[in-house]
Amino acid sequence: MQEESSKKGIGSFINQKILPPVMKFVNTRPIKALQNGMVYALPFIIIGSIFLILSNVPIKSVADALKASGWTAFFTQAYTTTFGVLSIWAVVGIAYVYVKNEGYEALPAGLTALSAFLMLQLLQTTSPLTTAIGKGGTGILNTAGSTVMSAHNVASHVSQLPHVLQTFVKSPITNVINITWLGGQGMVAAIIIGILVGASYSKMLKLGWKFTLPEQVPASVADQFTAMIPAGVILMVSMFIYAGLKTLMHTDLLSLIYKILELPMQGISDSLLGAIVIGFAVSFFWFFGVHGGLIVAAIASAFLIPNTAANAVLYHAGKLTLANGAHIITNEFYNNFINLTGSGITFGLVIFAVFMAKSEQFKSIGKIELVPAIFNINEPFLFGLPLVMNPFLAIPFFLTPLFVAISTYCMIYFGVVPPLNGVAAPWTTPAVISGFLIGGWKMAIWQAITLAVSVIMYFPFARRYDNYLLQKEQQKAATDDSETTAKD
Incomplete structure (x- = not known):
């Protein structure tokens, strides 16, 4: 009785003191916009x-054939313009959802956020020659990706x-x-830009900062005039921020952020402590x-998705190693290990329920859960x-994902399995298959071990x-039998 009372006391404390502020934060406008806005990037x-x-x-022979035929370059183009421009989908989606949730026409806000995002960065890129002759330079490559002049030769000619x-x-x-x-x-x-644009755009519309046209004007035209003042103010402020940073600090806002x-936050999330916190938090709230x-996804994805994208760049360049800056904890680490077969990694419960359970409740729930668990x-x-x-x-609900998070981190850290390659397998991809997609055959075997x-x-x-x-079912059955006998 005392133990049960203690558990109720802990549960009451968690529900009254910890969960309310957490839920209040998760349900704020910015976090909802982040959570739902990122969904637009998933396809x-x-x-x-x-x-x-x-x-x-x-497969080397297949890779060489695709490279020689030029198809590798075509696939690279497709990757660069989908996964490779992830921030575009994010900034548009977040601003769009923020304003949509406020009840206003949202597409102009998304486009305004995109314009501000582009305006706040230096529109320049490093010279290809600098890349070719720099430290670890690739040299000059042809369209098939083959080296036609080494980095040393390029440097000697340029000098x-x-x-x-x-x-x-x-x-x-x-x-x-x-x-x-x-x-x-x-x-x-x-x-940050998506949230700030969504918030300021909505605020200006609430304050009535818009052109109001006669009812005879088509709605499609009127909506664009409605957007003109908030969009103009946001873009004007963006221009002054860009000008100030460029003039005074010789940099841009994206570089500063x-x-x-980003770098410090990625460092925190991509650590053993990060693995422990994420592995524990999912089960804790559930x-x-x-x-x-x-x-957890609403908060952690802001740092884990960039880790995934960074690993994808290294994988595409053939440099996916921790020494080259690959990340251990990515969005796929979260989806395909910490949440493998569902929060708490409940595959063990499925096996027990289907093959070893004796109670009707356990067996019946196990049959229902068997197929969903695969996904x-x-x-x-x-x-x-x-x-x-x-x-x-x-105890197993908390400890299993925690153990898997720590052990998977160590397996990658010590080089037993490679870093995750940046491939974003959908979270519903069955275990072992997802492991192969995100890290090759070694990761598939490790998933099977988990x-x-x-x-x-x-x-x-x-x-x-x-x-x-x-025991409860047997007691109930005995009670029902005694009641039936009494009635007879």
């Missing part, structure tokens, strides 16, 4: 991942030019959009009946078994809970 991430695989086929020509050929190329900032490197800036915010996956969905267990607020299963770990960790607790349910 491009997944389709782009297919092109990423095709441009880096792991023979007059100094003024050397300076010219190595100067940045201006008046171009640098696609580096359109990918994962510009993601945090895209999130990347150095001051245990108290709150959708842990949505809460990483386990709501039937969370609410039907239930796992929510279930003290019998709390499933076995889930079986081992859940088994003793599931058996104890099953015996408890069986």
